[in-house]
Amino acid sequence: MGITPLRLRPRSIRGRIALLTVATTTLVLVPIAVITILVIESTGLVNLVITGDTIILIALTGSATWALVGRALQPVDAIRAQLADITFNDLSGRIPQPPGSDEVSELARTANLTLGRLELAVRGRQQAVTDATHELRTPLAGLRLQMEEAQLHPADTHLPELLANMLGDVDRLQRIVTDLLYLAGIEATGAQGRKRLDLARLVRTELAHRRDRHPVGLALDEEVTVDGVPEQIGRALANLLDNAQRHAQHGVDVRVCLDGDSALLAVSDDGHGIAENRAQEIFNPFARVDTARSRDRGGAGLGLAITSAVVRVHHGTIRVRESPTGGACIELRFPCEGAFTGVL
Structure with a gap:
């Protein structure tokens, strides 16, 4: 039965930075402590004291890094929480932008700009659907009205005129549907x-x-x-x-x-x-x-x-x-x- 190797890989950025800082500090301080021990040729007690000081210093460095990184990442947590609350049905929300011009602030600004463009695009698409519905309804209503009048008053209906009017409405419907399909095709396939x-x-x-x-x-x-x-x-x-x-x-x-x-x-x-x-x-x-x-x-x-x-x-x-x-x-x-x- 094999031995599973120990993997110290925290999932959070905060934990990874803290672990990296501890590892770096260890790589720097341990050789310094060893060299110091060899130079001063101290007793075992001095060795123990130096080793203990090194461990304490590494622990303090890791704790301080954990606290500082956690504070620095608080705006990122706020951005994540706000983005999670934004839905496709309501794109008017924006994420808080921290003061300054660091990477987190630029991330928030870019995300808000992207949300703004997405909101405009969705509004435009919704308006286009509404307009298309209205444009299609108008000739359909005209067709229905003409057919109902012909059905109610067949003796007063002039068939050639009725068919000409109905074909005009059908032609308009066909132009609208054809153009809508063409426009959708361009947006879907681009310039191929x-x-x-x-x-x-x-x-x-x-x-x-x-x-x-x-x-x-x-x-x-x-x-x-x-x-x-x-x-x-x-x-x-x-x-x-x-x-x-x-x-x-x-x-x-x-x-x-x-x-x-x-x-x-x-x-x-x-x-x-x-x-x-x-x-x-x-x-x-x-x-x-x-x-x-x-x-x-x-x-x-x-x-x-x-x-x-x-x-x-x-x-x-x-x-x-x-x-x-x-x-x-x-x-x-x-x-x-x-x-x-x-x-x-």
Whole structure:
């Protein structure tokens, strides 16, 4: 029957530090005590006294280390307890941040920042679910109302008109569901399947198969390339063109150029524009920031949210500013080809 070795490995950081301090002190003091004994050639009694003093000093050092480390780790215990009380249903709680700028204080600050970002993300997702429910309920209610009226008054129902109205509601439902699934797919998979993509060529290809209401002016620099998923960036461009065409009064402009170490793709219109303090809201799903830029002209309310998601997974930026013609200009910036090689 074998002998199980003794393992002195405390589970707590406090115990490990105290044990390490005792071990270090022992390694230092014991040789000193031995050397002292040999030098002074004392009697056995002196040896005993020195050995006893060494043991007492080691014990005092371990006790002091235990107490000091325990006091230093009290904020960590408070952080642990507070984090344990925070649940997914209520992310508004924050952990106490000790004064100063030591490691524990920085840990608390970083944890609070992470909790804040998580709270914002959860709130945004909950709002998106609420908005999606409302958007789906509206055409469903319209379908039900039309069918009930036809059922109650069959003689007064004009079937071709009824079917046309119902198909319109079905088309809207289909657009919303399709866009929701596409947005969820981007957030789940990221930008997989990147290729070298010429933005000027992409713009010309997209415009070649469109039949837009307003003319499109082009200012395209050649050889502006990015590492991207063609289908995703093409979808983002199509969404920007759809949005600009819906709100333009006379024309739309598209620009492609290099801007420092970024590739710039900008689409602008000459419509009513967007208030500066509400510009970022248009990238939220089903955003309603301006009645003059409503979705009554065919938008499902997810196009710019999809565009924002595409830019995000490509590690780019998106912003809105006023166009030279007074409307809105939405600018997408992507890292130039080769500037980003990681996988999201």
